[in-house]
Amino acid sequence: MDDAIRKIINTTTSADFDGHSEFAKMTPDQRLSWLDAANAAYLDFYALAKPELRAVAEESPEYKTSGE
Numbered sequence: 001m002d003d004a005i006r007k008i009i010n011t012t013t014s015a016d017f018d019g020h021s022e023f024a025k026m027t028p029d030q031r032l033s034w035l036d037a038a039n040a041a042y043l044d045f046y047a048l049a050k051p052e053l054r055a056v057a058e059e060s061p062e063y064k065t066s067g068e
Contacts, residue, residue: 009045 023031046054 009041 023034026034
């Protein structure tokens with residue numbers, strides 16, 4: 001991930017994720033593409049996390065999803 005993308009992500013706020021992407025109006029192919037990109041970003045950031053922070057996220061009940 002390049003520095004420009006990291007800078008953008010570091011300056012985002014919760015207001016940037018208010019649903020203005022209109023996910024509900026996307027075609028199924030657009031949704032899959034968006035989800036694929038979101039998953040790739042998650043994996044990139046997860047790889048950057050310090051091992052002790054990853055352990056907290058993996059072991060804390062508040063971070064578990066219902067499928068786990």
